[in-house]
Ligand SMILES: Nc1ncnc2c1ncn2[C@@H]1O[C@H](COP(=O)(O)OP(=O)(O)OP(=O)(O)O)[C@@H](O)[C@H]1O
Ligand SMILES: O=P(O)(O)OC[C@H]1O[C@H](OP(=O)(O)OP(=O)(O)O)[C@H](O)[C@@H]1O
């Protein structure tokens with residue numbers, strides 16, 4: 437039975453659970469449940485703190501897991517990143533009081549607060565900068581105002597938490613993070629199926645199905661707008677001068693593509709959601 441680690445709390449937990457449900461796996465109903473078996477799919481889910489997931493997977497106690505790339509690197513676990521999961525996107529940055537710092541070298545001899553001492557320590561060492569790391573559990577943005585650190589290094593998404601704390605980003609991007617699927621490195625039955633199903637969920641979310649009719653003489657122009665993944669499906673219509681076309685198109689480009697198709701003579705343009713995909 438494949439043992440899968442899933443975040444039990446925090447920013448990643450809801451989307452991770454939703455993706456697994458869309459991928460056809462059983463989820464937990466009670467948020468206090470720690471382990472859930474899904475015998476039909478021959479998998480078992482362990483609900484753990486996202487920060488601990490890389491440790492469990494890296495040790496081989498669990499086979500695969502969903503966590504953040506920043507947490508994986510911070511843990512220094514030997515678990516390997518298998519795929520990006522297109523949620524939980526953030527950057528990891530240094531920040532300090534407005535105007536106080538311009539580059540990472542200016543942190544020499546200063547105090548830097550972070551919940552990611554492994555990640556930040558490795559980055560500073562690589563940059564040949566010696567600092568005192570102040571290890572905090574969260575809300576690190578308050579550390580400067582409260583006088584326990586001169587700067588912070590933390591997860592930034594919209595930047596609003598930093599702004600509210602009167603801090604400004606400076607220096608290089610420490611890391612671009614995203615939710616990732618990680619593996620112990622030992623190939624277990626079911627791991628490939630999990631990956632394929634999750635990738636199917638990502639594609640189903642990113643694409644819609646577009647159908648339209650177009651005069652045969654304009655087919656090349658229309659097909660160029662909707663090349664699909666491999667190539668569009670072209671079907672004959674009762675009227676020999678017209679054809680029907682079906683292709684997957686990126687969800688975010690739906691309206692621009694419909695406008696452009698209309699311009700080249702396509703009509704009866706229909707868009708439908710994709711519920712599941714196996715590429
Ligand atoms: N605002 C955010 N936007 C996107 N990703 C985030 C955000 N905050 C944290 N993350 C990501 O979530 C993961 C952190 O998991 P963690 O359990 O610490 O979540 P959290 O939201 O900080 O929860 P908590 O602080 O309540 O424990 C990291 O991979 C981090 O990059
Ligand atoms: O750039 P923003 O969109 O403001 O998001 C970034 C903030 O979100 C997370 O905080 P969280 O709410 O998880 O609290 P924590 O610091 O206690 O973990 C992260 O640690 C940052 O503080």
Ligand SMILES: [Mg+2]
Pocket residue numbers: 574
């Ligand atoms: Mg947090």
